[in-house]
Amino acid sequence: MYWEPDKECLDREELEQLQIERLQSTLTRVYAHVPFYRKKFDFVGVLPEDIESLSDLARLPFTTKDEVRGNYPYGMFAVPLREVVRIHATSGTVETAAVVGYTRNDIKTWSNLAARLLAAGGVTKDDVVQICFAYGLSTGGFGLHYGAERIGASVIPASIGNTARQIKIMKDFKTTALVSTPSYAMLVADTIREKGVPVSALSLKYGLFGAEPWSEEMRRQIQDTLGIVATDNYGLSEVLGPGVSGECLERKGLHINEDHFLAEVIDPETLRPVPAGQMGELVITTLTREAFPMIRFRTRDLTCILPESCPCGRTGRRMSRVAGRTDDMLVIKGAHVFPSHIGALLQEIGGGELCYQIVIDRRGAMDEVTVLVEADGGAFTGQERRQAGLADAIRKKLAHELGVTVDVKVVEKEALSRVEGKVKPVVDHRKL
Amino acid sequence: MLRIKNVESGYGRLKVLKKVTMHIRQGEIVTIIGANGAGKTSLLRTVSGLIRARSGEILFDMQDIGKLPAEKIVFMGCSLVPEGRQVFATLTVRENILLGAYPQFRRKQGGAVREDLERIYGIFPRLKEREKQLAGTLSGGEQQMLAIARSLMARPKLIMMDEPSMGLAPLIMKDIFSVITRLRKEGNTVLLVEQNAKAALAIADRGYVIETGRIVMEGTAEELLSNREVQRAYLGRDLDAEETM
Numbered sequence: 001m002y003w004e005p006d007k008e009c010l011d012r013e014e015l016e017q018l019q020i021e022r023l024q025s026t027l028t029r030v031y032a033h034v035p036f037y038r039k040k041f042d043f044v045g046v047l048p049e050d051i052e053s054l055s056d057l058a059r060l061p062f063t064t065k066d067e068v069r070g071n072y073p074y075g076m077f078a079v080p081l082r083e084v085v086r087i088h089a090t091s092g093t094v095e096t097a098a099v100v101g102y103t104r105n106d107i108k109t110w111s112n113l114a115a116r117l118l119a120a121g122g123v124t125k126d127d128v129v130q131i132c133f134a135y136g137l138s139t140g141g142f143g144l145h146y147g148a149e150r151i152g153a154s155v156i157p158a159s160i161g162n163t164a165r166q167i168k169i170m171k172d173f174k175t176t177a178l179v180s181t182p183s184y185a186m187l188v189a190d191t192i193r194e195k196g197v198p199v200s201a202l203s204l205k206y207g208l209f210g211a212e213p214w215s216e217e218m219r220r221q222i223q224d225t226l227g228i229v230a231t232d233n234y235g236l237s238e239v240l241g242p243g244v245s246g247e248c249l250e251r252k253g254l255h256i257n258e259d260h261f262l263a264e265v266i267d268p269e270t271l272r273p274v275p276a277g278q279m280g281e282l283v284i285t286t287l288t289r290e291a292f293p294m295i296r297f298r299t300r301d302l303t304c305i306l307p308e309s310c311p312c313g314r315t316g317r318r319m320s321r322v323a324g325r326t327d328d329m330l331v332i333k334g335a336h337v338f339p340s341h342i343g344a345l346l347q348e349i350g351g352g353e354l355c356y357q358i359v360i361d362r363r364g365a366m367d368e369v370t371v372l373v374e375a376d377g378g379a380f381t382g383q384e385r386r387q388a389g390l391a392d393a394i395r396k397k398l399a400h401e402l403g404v405t406v407d408v409k410v411v412e413k414e415a416l417s418r419v420e421g422k423v424k425p426v427v428d429h430r431k432l
Numbered sequence: 433m434l435r436i437k438n439v440e441s442g443y444g445r446l447k448v449l450k451k452v453t454m455h456i457r458q459g460e461i462v463t464i465i466g467a468n469g470a471g472k473t474s475l476l477r478t479v480s481g482l483i484r485a486r487s488g489e490i491l492f493d494m495q496d497i498g499k500l501p502a503e504k505i506v507f508m509g510c511s512l513v514p515e516g517r518q519v520f521a522t523l524t525v526r527e528n529i530l531l532g533a534y535p536q537f538r539r540k541q542g543g544a545v546r547e548d549l550e551r552i553y554g555i556f557p558r559l560k561e562r563e564k565q566l567a568g569t570l571s572g573g574e575q576q577m578l579a580i581a582r583s584l585m586a587r588p589k590l591i592m593m594d595e596p597s598m599g600l601a602p603l604i605m606k607d608i609f610s611v612i613t614r615l616r617k618e619g620n621t622v623l624l625v626e627q628n629a630k631a632a633l634a635i636a637d638r639g640y641v642i643e644t645g646r647i648v649m650e651g652t653a654e655e656l657l658s659n660r661e662v663q664r665a666y667l668g669r670d671l672d673a674e675e676t677m
Contacts, residue, residue: 014457017435021453025647032648049451049646052438083660105655288651290659 003119003151004112007259008314015315018259020054022287027051027060030293033078036071037295057262057285058273062296065098068238073099079291089137090237091336091403098238100139101291107146109288110243113257114147117246120255120314121231122206123177125152130170132180133211133334134160139241140211140334144179147243153177160184163191174203181334182214182222182230183366189225190364199227210234210242212331213322219251232321236301239284239294245319253306253318260288263319264296265305268326276307281326282319300327328426330360332367335404339425345401346373349394355423357416362430369406371398374413374423433458433590433621434479434510439488439498441478448474450645451488456590456623461616463624463632463653465666466642472625473515475642476592479623480512481505492590507535511588515595517579521568525559528567528578532585545585552581555611573604580611591615592623597631609635629666633657641666 002008010018027048030037041047046059068076077084084101091097102110123129129148133140135157148155156173158166167188169175178185185207192199204226210233223230233246234254244261245254256263265280266273274280282299286292302325306318330337339358346354355374360367373394375387387410395408416423434456442448448471456462466472477483479490481502490498497505506512519528529552533545553560556577562570567578576596583591593612597605605628612622613635626632633639633653641649641662649656656662 014455017437017453017455020437021455021647021650024451024453025649028646028648052451079661103660104658105651108655108658 001119002314003116008116008255008316010259010315012315015258016054019262019287022259023054023057023262023285024048024051026285026287026289026293027295030078030295034076034293036067036076054262057264057296060296062271062283062298063294064298065238065300068098068297069096072097074101076294077101077291078289078293079103084291086142088139088142088237088241091138096341097137100237103290106240106290106292109260110143110240111146111150113240113243113260114143115150116147116257117231117233117243118144118147118151118153118177118179118208120246120248120312121177121208121233122229122249123148123151123153123208127151127153127176127206128156128174128203129153129177129179130156130158130166130173130175132158132160132166132178132184139235139237143235143241143243144208148177148179163187167191167195167197170204171197171201176203177206177208178204178226178228179208181211182209182218182232183212183333183362185209185222185226185230186218187364187366189222193225199225202226204228207231208233208246210246211334213324234301234319234322236284236299238297238299239286240289244284245316248310248312248314250310250312252310253320255310255312255314255316255318258316261286263305263317265303265319266298274304276305276317279304279320279323282322300325300329302326330358330426330428332360332369332406333404335402337402337404341402342371342398343425345397346371346394349390349397355416356425357423358426360426360428360430367430369404371406371408372416373408373410374416375410433460433493434623435489435491436479437489437491439475439478439490440486441474441483442486443474443483447486448645449478449485452642452645452647454640454647454650456621458589458621459616459619460638461612461622461624461636463626463629463636463639464642465626465629465632465639465656465662467665468627470642471645472642473594474645476512476594476623476625479505479510479592482512503535506586506588507538509587509589511583511586511591513579513583513591513593513596515598517572517575519567519570519575519578519582521566523567524564525567525570525578526563529559529563529581529585532582535586548585548587552584555584555614556581571604573600573607576600576604576608577611580608584615588620590621590623592625594625595627596624597626597628605631629662630668 031048040061044061083103085104086102088100089097131145135141207228207230219230231247235242235244245256247254262285264283266283268281282301282303284297286294302323303319328339346356357372359370391408391410399405436454438451440449464472478485485498492510536545596608624632636653638652639656640647
């Protein structure tokens, strides 16, 4: 039920004392060790010792995704590389990724925080946990793996792909908890239904899903089809990975691990804090990260702080489930895709700016992405065969660079509908 | 039990502590580690009221003690075992200990003093053996025991110890640290300032690392012990040499 009850149910006043202590020491360390932060703090004329209370944090500048990328690869590390025992990176091409380091203590903290969300979602040492996240540069697989192992559960590092085999493992190994993206859980549910596998053949009890936004309707479908209790969890690589917040069995919002993260919600236009209960962009400051501390990181995720306390007894405030993005980033099958990135890749292939439109649909459980590219007078002229060849080349390039498979169609010049002379870059038909 | 927020203090124009924020909970052993001159002793002296905080807040049992005189702070249950023992060399061991009971007499609890003395002799049998000896004739380790014993006579809720292992042989040091562990077991709360970070972290629950008057790190003793920066700077481990071995 609780993993660290003394911390998850810490008295608010004690929590705030701990937060300010940790904030002050984090600020002192980043100012001393990360030139990027020193320059930014000096620019606004605020020194670490000027931050006397949690509300003073608002005097410090935000950190954006672009800034993290601009410091590729190690510019924002606060410890020398020899103290780093792990390096992860966000999805996207390597050059545009955020590279994130972990010390031995960071990995320990991460394991505990992932264990918290797993325990809150029902997982105990008696569970068999199947982890269907990629084990690689992205943080999903390893973080949740360590959390489940920390609890003492039996962990199956199933990784991704080959759904038939995943279901066979689920059946034969008597998996009791499924850890994946919600859309993958939907796919599993659909496949089971298609193949006529009775749910009673599975031993599933809990599903712990994250890495993409999903609706209450999706939750209902997953819970009903798989006969499980499905909880939502949230994290992002720039501040840790999974383990920032997670739902308890009440399933009414995600408890933020506030002893390790300070959460603010701001209006993305005015950049001012919004009151609890009002939607805005989540901003996170890490309180315990050693290798990669993050000060006021703009997550671009839309959420709100839920003001009421939770009957489960945890004192960590809850955030509502992520409702979307404040930028144009698309989350497709758990991978992060920026339309502008697709545009740049098309330009590389076509040797000039091309008109394109990204159409996203959800057929059954999975996202389907089609990139429509207009043939112009040059490279794409006429010939059917050449068009097909180019579509194929684009498909390969995009799959390679984005890490997700997309369908590509080359269409006639001027075939894409224009609004005020412009093609809408993204048409999203998904209902989340 | 003790909660310090943004405390600044120093000597004359010299600012030693810069916005120090920390806390100790009932029943904990918390250690402050740091190099010479980092501000460890100044922090204990500030909490004790021996030097005045220039700004910030010091809450002991939820009461602001920042402006109280040193003796009031002792009456409230916050005792300091000072650096370098500071025992009265020309008084006997017993007299030294009884001096520590001054707050008890003031509280009109003089009757309890005999009982306390016996309890303390139970913890430090060596002091009982030498109760009539002059304190100046004791060894360094015994003087340290005496200094701790004296502070206990005030029945403190929080005992602050400044470098109790300083200048002691390793074996005696071990005795001192086992006394600290025992005090905690009996329900005391201990704030321990030590240059011997390894020994301090071995018995502490949590710790703070102080550098030039600022807290730069905090965490459980386990976390600090596994932090490589702490290992290199305060635990005397030559990591590069270890790696090439």
